[in-house]
Amino acid sequence: MSNSTRVSLSDKSKLHVEHLTPAIGSVLSAPIEELVAGLHSEEIVDLLEQRGVVVFRDLDLTDEQQMAFTQTLGESEKGTKITKITMDPLENPNADYIKGAFYWHIDGTMSEVPIFASVMSAKRLSPTGGNTEFSNTYAAFDALSDEEKATVEKLQVVHMLEAAQRYVNPEPSYETLSSWQEFEPNTLPLLWKHRSGRKSLVLGSTASHIEGMGLREGTALLTKLRSWATQDQFVYSHKWQLGDLVIWDNTGTMHRATPYPLDCGRLMYRTQVAGFEPFA
16 A cells, blocks of 8 residues: 555554555454454454545454444444345346446435445456445535535435436336336535534435425535545455455445446345434
8 A cells, every 4th residue: 555654543553554545445354353343343344434444454254253243343233143245136136226336425324324334345246347346425514615614514415216226227128217207306505513623525326306496596505525535535445355354434425336347247245334414
């Protein structure tokens, strides 16, 4: 890792963190048994909230270890279930639906309380592409001008599943469109004012339009902000290796997968930490 910074998490901690970029992403290392026992969970969550993404190399966790580790970080979303992230329809009946993962998004924008964090491990890799990219939406807001901050602070955005799915399927059948529209639109603030006092942008592929603003003007603003938030200075692109475990703070980042051959068998195992803070 070039141009990285190595710092101690705390005076009492035996862990060290290596920053991957100035704005987002850090690497930690610790014995599996200590992670599963939750000995470092508080420090990991603190670092996750500061840096957005935490990477562990060469862990190669079993399913049981990944589920146990996830539970040390908070209440597990969907109990102890592991979700297989793959485009193989034999392993994932929702393979067509998750093609939306190729576009910048935040998980849970159709809910009032999004998940806090995702924990993902690499099981099979793509021969080309298949990175996961993360954007720090805290840092992106902080870097806006005062005038731009004042503008986004008062706006509300309508999020729709249909908006995200049209990236993948721009000419759906009527039946497909009807299935998308079974999910009610969800209006969220463009700026999330967290209980911590920090503020982050709420963007991504589900963002359909801005309330009270003309479609052309609103689309232009959403596109401008997404382009701003996904500049290199705010982004970490993770090139997967077998055995990697990556955690990201879903409340302060966007993410996407980079393109890869859909028939390559790429397989990730994902567990999630339940959310505790509504959009506000």
